[in-house]
Amino acid sequence: GAVVSQHPSWVICKSGTSVKIECRSLDFQATTMFWYRQFPKQSLMLMATSNEGSKATYEQGVEKDKFLINHASLTLSTLTVTSAHPEDSSFYICSARSWVELAVHTDTQYFGPGTRLTVL
Amino acid sequence: QKEVEQDPGPLSVPEGAIVSLNCTYSNSAFQYFMWYRQYSRKGPELLMYTYSSGNKEDGRFTAQVDKSSKYISLFIRDSQPSDSATYLCAMRIPGAGSYQLTFGKGTKLSVIP
Numbered sequence: 001g002a003v004v005s006q007h008p009s010w011v012i013c014k015s016g017t018s019v020k021i022e023c024r025s026l027d028f029q030a031t032t033m034f035w036y037r038q039f040p041k042q043s044l045m046l047m048a049t050s051n052e053g054s055k056a057t058y059e060q061g062v063e064k065d066k067f068l069i070n071h072a073s074l075t076l077s078t079l080t081v082t083s084a085h086p087e088d089s090s091f092y093i094c095s096a097r098s099w100v101e102l103a104v105h106t107d108t109q110y111f112g113p114g115t116r117l118t119v120l
Numbered sequence: 121q122k123e124v125e126q127d128p129g130p131l132s133v134p135e136g137a138i139v140s141l142n143c144t145y146s147n148s149a150f151q152y153f154m155w156y157r158q159y160s161r162k163g164p165e166l167l168m169y170t171y172s173s174g175n176k177e178d179g180r181f182t183a184q185v186d187k188s189s190k191y192i193s194l195f196i197r198d199s200q201p202s203d204s205a206t207y208l209c210a211m212r213i214p215g216a217g218s219y220q221l222t223f224g225k226g227t228k229l230s231v232i233p
Contacts, residue, residue, distance in 0.1 A: 032219055043223050044208070108221070111164045113163045114161070114162060
């Protein structure tokens with residue numbers, strides 16, 4: 001249980017284009033989803049926290065107009081990297097948390113497999 | 121001082137060895153502790169979740185929490201090459217509405233056949 005998927009698993013795009021990454025909780029309803037960025041050999045850097053139906057809360061230093069987050073349903077959140085540049089190339093990972101099904105799933109964050117973005 | 125300190129390694133051990141991974145923390149408000157395993161180019165996978173001092177065992181893995189010393193450990197018995205990964209400790213403050221986790225930097229482990 002507690003499976004989170006991400007799509008695509010990798011994407012290559014040209015500088016200036018926008019890229020959308022999907023994060024889905026497959027067997028539970030995710031009231032809260034998180035988006036992280038991870039550089040090689042470094043730990044996870046939290047970008048934003050989103051609750052279903054409300055605006056995302058961005059961490060300091062993360063541009064909300066560049067990294068658009070939508071959490072329209074209890075099983076889907078999307079991250080759109082707008083006008084991507086080479087410095088946006090990174091490994092993006094989402095996680096999801098459910099408080100509803102605590103009898104089944106441990107109350108913590110479950111991570112997706114990640115999306116590797118390369119901007120040329 | 122960072123909130124969570126974790127030796128990044130790398131740590132290299134022979135197959136069958138007992139591995140000890142550790143994290144220290146400074147904020148006594150942390151009450152929930154997790155260990156995640158992350159293989160290269162993959163998302164972190166939850167290994168252990170504890171919320172009290174003491175030991176918790178799951179197969180070859182034992183998580184240990186010492187709140188008085190602000191110190192947590194993960195022990196891996198009979199280590200296997202498939203255990204080669206980066207291990208991240210994480211912790212959370214109860215009642216924090218955002219349910220954010222604070223992570224260590226991760227320790228890269230290599231188990232040599």
